[in-house]
């Protein structure tokens with residue numbers, strides 16, 4: 001296990017480098033190269049999914065790596081690092097920070113409490129992915145080190161916004177004493193700036209940088225307005 005866990009050196013951009021199995025960039029060293037490019041251009045951290053990419057990216061960059069494992073569990077809506085098995089695998093792969101679902105559903109807050117304690121005893125930090133203000137406050141109480149707005153719009157009871165949830169970033173930044181990470185649907189540099197202005201300490205950008213199929217779709221759809 002990596003015993004030299006890193007923390008972010010300054011405020012700034014974290015690039016999420018993720019390609020799931022059904023995505024064209026999945027596999028090989030593609031995410032590793034994405035992460036190298038991100039670090040080269042000033043990213044202060046990388047967020048990535050799965051043992052293969054966590055390990056490979058840890059070997060290629062100096063900035064802290066936030067690791068998660070997405071796994072679908074039957075009859076559950078929790079998919080970001082759902083159980084202790086994933087936590088152990090993420091730590092074993094060398095992540096500095098473990099991202100996990102800290103939403104208030106399916107008794108998750110009790111489970112999250114145990115997972116947070118496990119990560120801490122292993123010497124790593126926790127990024128709590130939440131969907132509402134109340135969940136963010138609960139995450140701080142449970143001992144999380146960072147709160148990410150990652151899941152706003154991805155639970156049925158959070159606002160279903162097309163763009164980033166700046167209001168959640170603002171509310172949490174005013175209320176909690178741990179860093180707030182703005183994450184989810186940030187597509188432009190102007191939106192990233194707005195997230196920092198709303199109080200975020202860090203901004204995660206994923207799809208807008210590392211999912212070419214989604215970037216292409218946005219261009220094609222924009223052009224379609226003129227080319228029916």
Ligand SMILES: CC(=O)N[C@H](C=O)[C@@H](O)[C@H](O)[C@H](O)COP(=O)(O)O
Pocket residue numbers: 016018068150151154183184185186204205206207208
């Ligand atoms: C909801 C969910 O599954 N979010 C995942 C969390 O790790 C990723 O698929 C996102 O790409 C990441 O949150 C960054 O967001 P965006 O790609 O919108 O910049």
